[in-house]
Amino acid sequence: MFKKIKETINAITGKQNLSIERKAMLNPLIQFIQDKVDSGYPINLNFICTHNSRRSHLSQLWAQVAASFYTIPMVNCYSGGTEETALFPKVAETLASQGFAILKIADTDNPIYAIKYSDNEVPVIGFSKKYYDPFNPVSGFAAIMTCSQADDGCPFISGAEKRIPITFEDPKVSDGTPEQTSVYAERSLEIAAEMFYVFSNIKTSTCNRS
Numbered sequence: 001m002f003k004k005i006k007e008t009i010n011a012i013t014g015k016q017n018l019s020i021e022r023k024a025m026l027n028p029l030i031q032f033i034q035d036k037v038d039s040g041y042p043i044n045l046n047f048i049c050t051h052n053s054r055r056s057h058l059s060q061l062w063a064q065v066a067a068s069f070y071t072i073p074m075v076n077c078y079s080g081g082t083e084e085t086a087l088f089p090k091v092a093e094t095l096a097s098q099g100f101a102i103l104k105i106a107d108t109d110n111p112i113y114a115i116k117y118s119d120n121e122v123p124v125i126g127f128s129k130k131y132y133d134p135f136n137p138v139s140g141f142a143a144i145m146t147c148s149q150a151d152d153g154c155p156f157i158s159g160a161e162k163r164i165p166i167t168f169e170d171p172k173v174s175d176g177t178p179e180q181t182s183v184y185a186e187r188s189l190e191i192a193a194e195m196f197y198v199f200s201n202i203k204t205s206t207c208n209r210s
Helices: 003-013 020-039 055-069 089-097 148-153 180-200
Strands: 043-049 075-081 101-106 112-116 124-126 141-145 160-165
Touching: 003 055, 003 180, 020 043, 020 141, 020 160, 020 180, 043 055, 055 075, 055 089, 055 124, 055 180, 089 101, 089 112, 089 180
Parallel strands: 043 075, 043 141, 141 160
Antiparallel strands: 101 112, 112 124
């Protein structure tokens, strides 16, 4: 895992002071993952928000990193939206500042990024897509709703084994303001802390925490 990401992880894992309410919101995801681990099945997580441009990507990336950090096997993280737009450039910039290697592999209206957190792990492919895009799983996954608009506006997620609302405030509210950089960084770290809390609570017989 890249040194800068390790530094970011060290900063968040020492400050996981989550409220009782947030822990209760995260518990269904912990249970879903634990049940899959206990059964020996792959863990497919699809993080969904309206535009698949900000929170869903941050959640996807940090969940994949947390799974790797805690050596939880067979975790595959995806993201999608109820609409297709583009990964917001500030998200890529924020992730880069927190230690990810970002490579733009297709420069279109909806750019495609290869996002790496380790030299020897497969990069996460980041681009905006609808949650049912062929790139994503079609069944047996947990649909994690990262924004209330998508949760309210899309009551049925085809193929989802479980639907779990874990909503975050949209950093978009800071766009065009002097606080934009700090707000995006804060939201990314908030999401990271919660994903690390989730995976730190998963028990496996071979879990070797580094």
